[in-house]
Amino acid sequence: MQTGKSLLHHWQACRPPGDPLPSYEAVVLGRLGRLADRAALVTTRGGQATGILWAGQDFGAWLAQDPAGRPVGPFPVESVPVHAFPVDVRQPIDEVVAAALATGEPAHGRCDRLSAGVVTSTSLVGLPLGNRWGEPFVLLGLDAASVRTELVQAMFTATDQGILALSTVRDGDGRPVDFKIVALNEGAERLLERPASVLQWQRVGHLFPGTITARTIATLAAMVERGGRESFELSRPRSDGGTLYLKVEAGCVGDLLSITMTDVGDIKAREASFRLLFENNPVPMWVVAEARDRFLAVNDAAIAHYGYSRDQFLARAPADLVIAPEHASGLGLPATGALHRRADGSAIEVSLFERALPFGGQQAVLEAAIDMTERRLAEARIAHMAHHDALTGLPNRVLFRDRLGEAIARHARNGEESVLLCLDLDKFKIVNDTLGHPVGDALLREAAERIAGCLNPDDLVARLGGDEFAILVRGIALPVLADGLIARVIAELARPFRLDGQDCHIGTSIGVACLPRDGTDPETLMKNADLALYRAKAEGGGTFRCFEPEMDAWVQARRRRENELREALAREQFSLVYQPLMSAQADRILAFEALLRWHHPEHGPVSPAEFVPLAEETGLIVPIGAWVMQTAFAEAAAWPDAIRLAVNLSSVQFRNRSLVETVRDALAASGLDPRRLELEITESVLLADSAANLATLHALRAMGIRIAMDDFGTGYSSLGYLRSFPFDKIKLDRSFVSQVGENTHCTAIVRAVASLGTSLGIATTAEGVETAEQLAMLRAEGYDEVQGFLFSRPVPAPAARLLIEQAADGSFGSRAA
Secondary structure, eight states, rough: OOHHHHHHHHHHHHHTTSSOOOOOHHHHHTTTTTGGGGGEEEEETTTTTEEEEEEEEEHHHHHBBOOTTTTTOOOOOOOEEGGGGGGHHHHHHHHHHHHHHHHSSEEEEEEEEEEEEEEEEEEEEEEEEEETSSEEEEEEEEOOEEEEEEEEHHHSSSSSSSEEEEEEEEEETOEEEEEEEEEOHHHHHHHSSSHHHHHHHHHHHHHSSHHHHHHHHHHHHHHHHHOSSSEEEEEEEEETTEEEEEEEEEETTTTTTEEEEEEEEHHHHHHHHHHHHHOSSSSOOEEEEEESSEEEEHHHHHHHHHHHOOHHHHHEEGGBOOOOGGGGGTSSSSSSEEEEEEESOEEEEEEEEEEEEEEEEEEEEEEEEEEHHHHHHHHHHHHHHHOTTTTTTTBBBHHHHHHHHHHHHHHHHHHEEEEEEEEEEHHHHHHHHHHOOOHHHHHHHHHHHHHHOOTTTOOEEEEEEEEEEEEEEOOHHHHHHHHIHHHHHHHHHSSEEEEEEEEEEEEEEEEEEEEEETOSSSSHHHHHHHHHHHHHHHTSSSEEOOOTTTTHHHHHHHHHHHHHHHHHTTTEEEEEEEEEESSSSOOOOOEEEEEEEETTTEEEEEEEEEHHHHHHTTHHHHHHHHHHHHHHHHHTTSSSSSSOOOOOOOOHHHHHHHHHHHHHHHHHTOOOOOEEEEEEOOGGGGGGOOOHHHHHHHHHHHHEEEEEEEEEEEESSSHHHHHHHHOSSSEEEEHTTTTTTOOHHHHHHHHHHHHHHHHHHEEEEEEHHHOOOHHHHHHHHOSSSSEEETTTOOOOOOHHHHHHHHHHOOOOOGGGG
């Protein structure tokens, strides 16, 4: 607003310090220059504009033209009363002048003038001036430029509705056969899912061929023939596979049609939701007319609860259900609610809840009938749910603590002793993660049934949450408990669970605390039983441990070890050693297995049997495993091409879905040929035959990596897993090798695995070879590879390189001869 800004600066420059307003003489007389052309002086009375004393040439021309810029005749520019102007001019002048007089400061406004569908907007500024002859003047300034807006276009684009202008296309006989799109807005582009450049000037039938379009064209053609307006609904497929529901309103003037399309998908969804909630609601519900003289709809719950068929319901009036007060005596029902009679003649007390709503194009009332008897049953169910686990039906933690409190109170009264067992399921997380939560839930339900089946009537079992359970046993000696109940529970949960078509093995660990020996309050007893449970799990699971006072210190030490393990990687306390895998038939190194070691700065070497399970429990095995791969791959890349590298993978690493990317990145960084890499897994990776884990193994094998099954023969389903994945190698567990030739069972397994590998074309490795006799027998059975102390203990990387050099000159193999 350049004119307004210039006038404002001029007004401010003429305002003397300390005076409220600059004078008329200072601002106007001889000072406005060219600004006077776009200014007018307004007289005032009582804070309101009264007339225009004078107006400059441009201001006068603006007053004397319509909004389209066309002159409407000369207009006097002196002493014109403001009320003589049309309202579109008078109103903004009144507002600007009143605001300037009220504040004593410049005021801004805008004049909007409409003509022939065009709105012209002009900005005004009002500057109050002192007048020594009377009430103040206001100097009006007119902006140098006006903004012109086509009103129809503004309205056309200001709505989310789709708006189309169509022209009728007629055939040779003059019949309407199609419609051409003349104009459309952005809403129509969005609903029709095509840009205006494609839609405009095209025939509707050519753009959207099909039966839906054909029916729509026929409807519009009939409307054109008879004139007037038409409203209908249609649906059409969306590009995303969904369905678009439209309400279409059409009006025609001759052969021109105006179409408005509204997306009513939300309304349809609400209607569908209402129907779903109404029809499938377990509470008896019906819809009655606003006058409550007839039923309009009734749901299945009402039909089942009252015993009337749907037709019988709809043929009745709502009052037909009601038992009149004079007939209610002797029914034995309280009078707190309404009394209804069911089809079999029985009376029920109900509470009615109602809400007005539109239904089928008319106002109606939705009513829900709550049977008070059912409500009382529901309240009992809610009370049960507050104290019982929803999944298993067992008592929950709240009820268990109440019963434990009662046991403590009994001990205080009569000295009765009790035993608390805390247990959780070994390997449950693996089953839950691999087979999914529904199967995990089924496992928990069956485990709960098995535990409950081991108890006496006075015993209590509860599910505390997750896979944690607790048992409270009254008045029994611990030795008897260990030989009886505890042994039964461990045995029951050790039996395989048939889930999702396959057997799953989990087991349980149990912690025991005795009342009063191990505590006389719930918190202490639960804490001590948990400590004993923690110790049982740390010792491999499948067993029980009784609380001992030193367990607290042991747990604290274990938690310190967890923290130290977290710091070990950052502080570079890990290292790798390498143990050779030899050809069974020739004294030749085929590969090295990378093995992780941890040297604690204070306590020295920490056994892998201690820290690897801890790393798996805490999830630290994932970053540690990535470091192992980066380090071992870089070392192996410098070995001769004929020597492979074997690296163990934990089942926990497979839960991290970036495992393939981690392996690929380590290979790329080291330059190691993937064909020289063997990844060893145990059957826990394939426990439950996880589709995701199988996909990961296939992705690794597609890179050229060899996959070996480690500890073969120790699990329950090793043979079955050979059908799940085409392994390149199986490694016979050292427990069988150590007794080969001594134990007939072990010897048979050694022989069977060798035969199995040969028949399936899978390489076989025997680990734990320590004697020449074991080696001779393994060679005789046809094993491909052997590994053990007979050849070399695990050695650091420099020593491994030395073994490679010795093998190259023939001096290494002699030690295993």
